[in-house]
Amino acid sequence: MIDYAWVIPLVPAISFVLILFFGKRMKYKGAEIGIAAVGASFVMACIVAGQWIAKFHHAPETGVKAVTHAGLWWQNGGQKITAGIQIDGLAAMMMFVVTLISLLVHIYSTAYMHDDRRYTYYFAALSLFTASMLLLVVADNTLLMLCGWELVGLCSFMLIGHWWEEEPNSNAALKAFFTTRTGDVGLLIGVVLTWFMVKAATGRGSFNIVAVNKAALGGKVSHTLVLVCASGLLIAIIGKSGQFPLHTWLPDAMAGPTPVSALIHAATMVVAGVYLGARLYGIFWSGFSIGHGGVNVMAAIGGITIIIGAVLAFVQRDIKKVLAYSTISQLGYMVMALGVGAWTAAIFHLFTHAFFKALLFLGAGSVSHSGSHHSFDMKEDMGGLRKYMPQTFTTFVIGAIALAGIFPLAGFWSKDEILVTANQGSYDVFLYVGLVGAFLTAAYMTRCVYLTFFGEYRGHGHPHESPPAITVPLWILAFFAVVAGILNAPHVDLFKKWINPSSVVGRTVDPELIHHIFARFTEPTFDTTAATISVLIALVGIAIGALYYFGDKGPHGLTQRSGAAKVGYTFLENKYYLDHLYTDVIVGGVKGPIANASYWVNQHVIDGVVNGAGKGTSLLANFTYDVLDRKVVDGAINETANATGWVGGRFRGLQSGKVQQYALVLFGAVGLASFVLALVYVVS
């Protein structure tokens, strides 16, 4: 199967076409095609993962090699440019996560989207979404990744704007597309540079991932080129993975159906950026000199994002927006991890985060579906739901604890590994940033759980538990949220055996890479002290949150009493005013005054010249006719004057729009010319 892994994205792609054309005629309106296709992909992904793991039983000294297959895609200058698959631990893990979450989202959606006006279309888009993400995952070259990447963007556009009758929804969809597209300028240039990087290193251009990473790490390419390429790709990651300062589309993207949010935040779209960072890690490693410690732009962006995302999660009333800012913050962890050299930890966090974040989103969906009458407002329509929705409550709390990083749930292990690597890789600053983030995460999740499930019910519906199509996926995800972290626990260490950074050069053990380049970072030792501290900090976060919300202690109403607090709160409520900057100043400026000014120039300056030339000619013709012909020449040389006047008159006639006349002249002229040419031909 592993050699035919290209089938895995192909199946949902075919499903997309089938649902589009035949979905409405099916018994379950196309949902069954989507579920069957993604289910098949999931089974195949499991087989591929199993085959990959099996390779380690008799692994040679040099490690397990990635499975690659490629075929002709296009050609230039006689050189064949191929497209193909590269299956290694990283790809296998991602395929497993993507297909599993997508499958659960599909099943969940049959209940959640039950009466939707575009049910069939929705499932078609889900299929395409899954296919695009899988394409990105299996791709063996940067150009194919770019294709998958953009298609993922297209699908999130379609799904965020699913209810496009209402303008805010279509605005959110456009915003998501534009913002990520802005980042994609970096991707376009980055991908172009990958070609020239390989060309500089080997004399022959290539987009192949392994070739690109080798070129970047090989030292033959100028550091400037690698740095520019890394920066371009980082901009793409910032756009796609919701990093500061391009994170603003992500909370708006909550306009889409909730299962889609789960898919976007857990398995597709936003993690595409982190995946790209991991796939092309050689470029970042060498471009940003990650091995040298201290501070670099990638880690800094990640670190800033952790904090700004987490802080904003405190001021949201909408449960989905809390989770959205939480995703931003958690993606910050992953990008920061890549920035501090914690490759395995970043991927591991992507892996665990996928489960508990999907769980939390689907839980929030369950609450709105059956508890709060399709509202997401925690303050207005929720509260006390633990009595009515025990299963949703239990699973949501499991997800929240896993996210907060409490031992021994999944989030603990992955977050801890990031922090430990930052510590041991002389990136101390980011260790502290990570710890602050852990505190904030625990606290805002406490707030969220309190507002949703505790206190008195504030809504106006009839809350009840959700149907099994919703709760079963919740329990499955809850299971993974509890146990997924064990894979990389000390003395287990399976995850890092199967998936490690040397996969960037196409094999799992590369002596040179492992021992000379990535060594210090890939094998951090488990540190009980650090682990204890991070858990304690998270517990303190929960405790303070609990005291504040459950116990009603602390400075409540501070924003009413203190001017400074009020200013701060307003600043946060306006999301640091970034939305105003982007929407009103930049987009508004380009779309309004700048576009209008360009068009004004076009109509009045450039076209003015053209029309001026036309009018000038016309005037000249009149002048020729009226002045030169009538007054000056007339009487002197009658014959000549008559001819000029005739021409001038024709010309004026044309300018005043006597089209038929003009046509006659033209046809006459052409006819005459043809006749002459024919005559010349015959005679000669």
Next chain:
Amino acid sequence: MNWFDDWALPLGVFLPAVGMVLLFFIPKKNETAIKATALLTTVVTFAVGVVILFRFNYHSGTLQFTVNEQWIPVIHSRFHVGIDGISLPLLVLSMFICILAVIYSWDHFPEPRNPRAFLALILLLEVGMNGTFAAQDLILFFVFFEFVLLPMFFMIGVWGGPNRQYAAIKFFLFTLFGSALMLVAFLALYFLSKHPTFDMVQLAKMHGEGIAYGTQLLVFGGLFLGFAIKVPIFPFHTWLPDAHTEAPTVGSVLLAAIMLKLGTYGFVRIAIPFLPRAAQAWAPWIGLLAVIGIIYGSLCCLAQRDMKRLIAFSSVAHMGFVMLGIATLTNFGINAAIFGMVAHGLITGMLFFVAGSIQERFNTREMSRLGGLLTQAPKLGWILGFCAMASLGLPGLAGFWGEFPAILSAYQPAGNISDITFRVYMVVAAVGTVLAAGYLLWMFQKVAFGTPKDEFKDAHIHDVHGPEWIAWTPLLVLIVVLGIYPNFLFKVTDPAVTRETKQVAAVLQQANRPKTEAANR
């Protein structure tokens, strides 16, 4: 099949003319017969193209299906036609689009209704377009190149919108102005070259030998103006929005899909191989105008309220990518340019079809009056969305392959063209892709999303129907197929393009060598 190889191109070029003559023997009342004859003519012409596709040798980059007969010996002009991988896709595209134009016209004849005249013009147009792509003699090329103007002039002038006369005359005079200079340049090439000839193959082989460098620059300038206006390149583009806005739907489609390519084709076929050294000197300026066109065209799009005018301005932006690729003089760039021409033909042609159908249904193209197309005519709405995505260069659809390699080529232009300059262009062009997403998606949002405005709330809007499906399906399929497997086209163009760029590179290397040696000393 030797006889076919000898007759393929004359047939491909002149069969539509035969059909046109036939049309005038059919009584005006017998509309079905008129339509059938026109359709049959275009189909037979296309069939010739298909046979050419099968008999074409894709590995050689040389001219094939050549015919070289005496024509006007007084001026040493010969009837010399032939095609290679550069012209083949454009020739076949032209034959193909003409069929679709006839099919779409079936029940979409613009007022004043006169199917016979309208279809005759389409066929006449096809003669000129096919001829331009096949010609290998400058005089022949010029005749066909100019010939195209007439049918288009009448199409706009007779069947156009309210401002048609202004648009038609502007289109005609503007293009004619460029052609005059182009003709002077042709004559200069004839008189100044080492061996006076109008034969394009010979001229390409001489690379401007015998012409002083300063004169080469001037001659290139003449060619540049002629082609640039046709493309059109900023700032010679102002005829385009007017012509497109006023032209009937089929006119817009043919204009966008084929006629704009005559200019870019001229650069690739004539200007660059004839005068590579001058091309090198002009390249930074052409590149500059190209990227200005990308940004400027996009900005003008953002200011539009009329959908069709928006699409017209988007052509300026898209042709900017094509010209950027051409200006690099590299194989990546020129391959991308030809791909871009074909893709733009398919995609923008499609967009004009859709805009025409929207106007037919709503009697307006004002985007502020439209809205909720997806609720009233979902299929039409999704086709519009699909075309918008294709037009903004989404990978997996054809438009991407015109843009990406063009951007790539700008990183390392040929000869001693400044890398730094073109890398700046590269970034600007990449930024242009964001603007493209902007104007296309805002257009889509305004027209298709939301709910219908009050004035159309109860209007009965029918969804895509018969002739529209037949005319559009091939375009939509091609956009996807070329997007997924671009080698269908790159395989055709690459050998010929590589051959040309290699020759250009060799000339440039020789020309640039003394200078670099002098600099080293």
